[in-house]
Amino acid sequence: MMRVLQPPGWAKPRGYSNGIAARGTLVFVGGQIGWDEQHRFPGADFSAQVRQALKNVVAVLAEAGAKPEHIVRMNWYVTDKREYLAAYKPMGVAYREIIGSHYPAMTAFEVAKLIEDEARVEIEVTAVIPDG
Numbered sequence: 001m002m003r004v005l006q007p008p009g010w011a012k013p014r015g016y017s018n019g020i021a022a023r024g025t026l027v028f029v030g031g032q033i034g035w036d037e038q039h040r041f042p043g044a045d046f047s048a049q050v051r052q053a054l055k056n057v058v059a060v061l062a063e064a065g066a067k068p069e070h071i072v073r074m075n076w077y078v079t080d081k082r083e084y085l086a087a088y089k090p091m092g093v094a095y096r097e098i099i100g101s102h103y104p105a106m107t108a109f110e111v112a113k114l115i116e117d118e119a120r121v122e123i124e125v126t127a128v129i130p131d132g
Contacts, residue, residue, distance in 0.1 A: 001130055002072065015092070016106035020072040022128035027064040031077065031122040032056035033114065041118045046083045047090040053123045054098040061127055068099040070127040076108040077122040084108065084121075 005019030006012065033056075034049025035041045042048040058068055078084040084091075104125070114122050 002070075002128065013103075015095075016074075016103050019105050022072050022130070024070075024131045025064075025129040027061060027066045027070070027127040027129060029057055029060045029125045029127070031075075031124040032060065033116055033119040033122045035116070035119070044118070044120065046078075046080075046087045046120050047094065049120050050087065050091050050123075051094040051098070053121055054094060057123055057125055058098060061125070064127075064129065066127045066129050069102045070129050071099070071102065071104045071125045072128050073126040074104050074106045075124045076106065077111050077114065077124075078108060079111060079114060079120050081110040084110075 001024070002020060002022040004017045005021055007018070010018065032053045034052040035056075036052060042052055057071075061067065061070065076084075114120075
């Protein structure tokens, strides 16, 4: 069971939810960066790294039997706020292709650096597989 939390009178957020209430099996996905299975980056392109990081999130979810629509919380860590904002449209395309039209509670942080020097984005999620 999953329910989007939208307080009365609040403007509906675009691209995320203010909150989600859910019941079921919890799945925690550690931060996924934009490298492939062999730890190779597609390059420095921010949008390409976002696409790969989202694919990595979905692959880890699948190991637990979860799907993108089970995501209840998503945290984004980016090394450059301006780069993140400039890539909004291609990121949106990648997001809808990989995650779909499901928008969990999200937070984005600009950080000084990520552990992997080439990484420009890291995404972590919490998902809930509904009971039954």
